[in-house]
Amino acid sequence: MPENNGMTIIASKGTLDWAFPPFIVGSTAAAMGKEVTIFFTFYGLGLLLKDLSGLRVSPQGNPAMPMKMPFGPQWLQKIDFGPKIPNIMWNIPGMELFATSMMKKTMKKNNIATIEELRDVCLEMDVKLIACEMTIGMFGYSRDDFIDGIEYAGAATYLDIAQNSNHDLFI
Amino acid sequence: MVQHTLDATGLNCPMPILKAKQALAKMDAKDILKVTCTDKGSTKDFIAFCHQTDNTLISHETKEDQFIFNIEKNS
Numbered sequence: 001m002p003e004n005n006g007m008t009i010i011a012s013k014g015t016l017d018w019a020f021p022p023f024i025v026g027s028t029a030a031a032m033g034k035e036v037t038i039f040f041t042f043y044g045l046g047l048l049l050k051d052l053s054g055l056r057v058s059p060q061g062n063p064a065m066p067m068k069m070p071f072g073p074q075w076l077q078k079i080d081f082g083p084k085i086p087n088i089m090w091n092i093p094g095m096e097l098f099a100t101s102m103m104k105k106t107m108k109k110n111n112i113a114t115i116e117e118l119r120d121v122c123l124e125m126d127v128k129l130i131a132c133e134m135t136i137g138m139f140g141y142s143r144d145d146f147i148d149g150i151e152y153a154g155a156a157t158y159l160d161i162a163q164n165s166n167h168d169l170f171i
Numbered sequence: 172m173v174q175h176t177l178d179a180t181g182l183n184c185p186m187p188i189l190k191a192k193q194a195l196a197k198m199d200a201k202d203i204l205k206v207t208c209t210d211k212g213s214t215k216d217f218i219a220f221c222h223q224t225d226n227t228l229i230s231h232e233t234k235e236d237q238f239i240f241n242i243e244k245n246s
Binding site: 024027028030031032033110111112113121124125 | 181182183184185186188189191192193219220223224
């Protein structure tokens with residue numbers, strides 16, 4: 001095993017879309033022989049909860065998000081509604097749930113792995129998942145809220161592990 | 172030498188690589204894993220995977236919309 005074979009990732013975001021990069025890159029790096037550690041802090045902490053049903057995605061303030069129908073006739077599915085819908089529309093109650101539901105349907109249709117699956121693979125491949133102890137206190141979580149098999153620590157632990165890493169990502 | 176097969180058709184990045192890794196972990200050295208997938212990025216990804224993990228990519232071919240890889244486990 002070469003020196004500095006580690007990969008460290010800080011996962012700081014907790015929306016459905018941003019939940020993917022840490023688990024995809026982390027699991028793939030582990031499959032390719034790296035020792036991977038993901039440190040979940042602030043909103044990223046939510047990705048370690050037992051219940052991931054709260055993961056959402058919002059087109060609000062997210063103008064780059066393509067908005068295509070995951071069903072219906074082909075001509076309809078090709079239309080990108082993103083630039084056509086004024087952003088203020090996404091303020092209407094229920095629109096975030098609607099956008100989340102569309103995103104989940106699109107992912108299912110394209111056979112994209114779910115966050116639960118990717119997280120399970122990470123654990124199987126011995127990716128170290130660390131929950132930020134400070135954020136747990138700040139947001140009023142308890143350890144019972146989180147999945148088994150994770151560790152609890154703070155910034156100094158992360159930095160100590162990152163010392164032996166030649167990939168260090170902030171997501 | 173034993174030939175193993177992995178059907179990863181329909182799966183998208185990164186699942187074919189992850190499934191291949193899991194299959195290789197259960198195999199003995201010098202066994203061959205034949206992976207079939209439909210993920211369009213898989214050719215480059217399997218070349219990179221084998222390069223990084225010191226397994227040997229004996230062959231890769233494209234048949235219509237399928238990508239087929241033969242990987243020899245080195246250790």
